[in-house]
Amino acid sequence: MSRITLFLAVTLLVTAAARPVLAQPGAGAALLDTYRAAAMKEESGFRDFSAQRGEKFFFARNGDMSCASCHTDNPKAGGKHAKTGKAIEPLAPVANAQRLSDPAKVEKWFKRNCNDVLQRACSAREKGDFVAWLVSVK
């Protein structure tokens, strides 16, 4: 194998390994690109998003609150506002095509909900992990 072919093969392998989330077309792809660029700026050692970390993040409790408090344990099911009882549409794009389709709306709710649940803003990595998990739900 020539040196160039070897170099190309390695590059392809590394690219494929580092960007598995991009391989998923459709919902969230553009969002993930935006969060990836931001995460690279926020964390020098950032490699890629992890759906597994995103799932953990969704269920993690802070005091008596977690994302699941309102959205329930099943992202394909509808939820209920913990305080008002108002119905919430399912989170996973597979169950609700509207989800992740409007980046401004996604950012609006990350700002609000991260403040409510974590009392702070979420990092680009947390957002990306969460989106990666959400689009992986089948």
Added chain:
Amino acid sequence: MKTLFSLILALALGSTAALADSDKYGGENRGKPVLSGQSNSKWKQECGSCHMAFPPGLLPAESWRKMMGGLDKHFGTDASLTAQENREITAYLVKNASNRWNAPSAPLRITETAWFKRKHDELAPAVWKRAAIKSPANCVACHAGAEKGDFEEDRVRIPR
């Protein structure tokens, strides 16, 4: 003298009649109608995400200004909007706020206004806590047409 007396009496009666609606409930009276015929899609969508979009006429303009100025801490929740959305919705709320409120107060909770308390004073505290009601802020539990501004007493159905 008699004419002067009659004139004063007429003026007094006249002004009483004219002020009656805004003097009711110590001046803390909701508007009429509570929901303007002219709706606003941003108001409906944004104010209706987590709870019912409350009709602007339920509070005076100053209450809405205060409310919209503190959305990042909205009854313990972050409900912040973009500056442009905030401006548009505030304008709609202020324009259609209660037209019968003449008290200097500007409460943030509709349920703490004098008109609300008087209108609901026959209800025992336990009623509000029923599973189907949950809170006095849940208008639609008993007023099915609340989102359309319909709070007619005849159509009230209190769930068991």
